[in-house]
Amino acid sequence: MTASPYGATFALLRAGCPEPWRAYTHHPFVQGLGDGTLPQASFLHYLVQDYVFLVHFARAWSLGVVKAETLDEMKICASTVDALVNHEMALHVKTCAQAGIDEATLFAASEEFENLAYTRYVMDAGLQGDFLDLMAALAPCCFGYGEIGARLAQSAAPDTPYRDWIATYADDDYQNVMVSVGHMIDRAVTRRLGGDPAGSARWLHLQARFTTATRLEVAFWDMGLRGA
Numbered sequence: 001m002t003a004s005p006y007g008a009t010f011a012l013l014r015a016g017c018p019e020p021w022r023a024y025t026h027h028p029f030v031q032g033l034g035d036g037t038l039p040q041a042s043f044l045h046y047l048v049q050d051y052v053f054l055v056h057f058a059r060a061w062s063l064g065v066v067k068a069e070t071l072d073e074m075k076i077c078a079s080t081v082d083a084l085v086n087h088e089m090a091l092h093v094k095t096c097a098q099a100g101i102d103e104a105t106l107f108a109a110s111e112e113f114e115n116l117a118y119t120r121y122v123m124d125a126g127l128q129g130d131f132l133d134l135m136a137a138l139a140p141c142c143f144g145y146g147e148i149g150a151r152l153a154q155s156a157a158p159d160t161p162y163r164d165w166i167a168t169y170a171d172d173d174y175q176n177v178m179v180s181v182g183h184m185i186d187r188a189v190t191r192r193l194g195g196d197p198a199g200s201a202r203w204l205h206l207q208a209r210f211t212t213a214t215r216l217e218v219a220f221w222d223m224g225l226r227g228a
């Protein structure tokens with residue numbers, strides 16, 4: 001199993017679904033962001049949907065505050081909500097404004113089914129289960145974009161028009177939040193499952209949450225490529 005800067009729990013869950021993980025993080029949409037061949041219409045379609053995704057994703061992270069058992073867990077969840085609504089979404093607002101799409105239009109955009117399925121799946125994982133069920137469903141979004149951003153920052157074509165997007169996820173701001181989220185998840189797992197989480201009765205269920213969310217990420221990129 002390969003280690004990850006985002007912690008041991010994530011490394012274990014990622015190793016539990018290698019094929020879906022590869023399909024997500026090396027999707028043709030991602031390759032197109034890196035080499036600049038992604039059509040602008042596909043990118044904008046994705047970005048409008050992703051704005052709405054982040055609204056519901058921030059609601060799911062807010063549920064983390066509700067389900068937390070420690071102040072440490074509450075603080076990390078609250079700062080992730082802040083990072084999403086006050087920082088990451090600024091990319092969406094700025095890029096869409098340049099294309100003539102204002103924020104009210106973004107907020108009112110009607111959700112594609114892939115988008116709806118993903119965010120409500122994550123929310124339900126948290127409502128039905130406990131803090132770990134919620135974190136298992138939230139993890140692929142966080143760490144997948146972290147991996148993609150870091151990789152594209154190294155390998156992208158210098159003239160790709162998607163530099164701002166890549167920088168948002170490659171920047172220390174995003175990477176540092178993800179490292180602190182990953183280590184908080186490790187502590188949360190140890191607290192609830194002990195030192196051998198993969199040997200616990202709950203592990204297969206948590207892995208299934210993570211794998212399903214990863215497959216929903218693949219569907220989200222497919223939706224972007226399909227266009228409006």
Ligand SMILES: Cc1ncc(CO)c(N)n1
Nearest residue numbers: 050053054141142145220
């Ligand atoms: C679909 C999706 N997954 C993950 C992220 C990262 O926050 C995002 N912005 N959108």
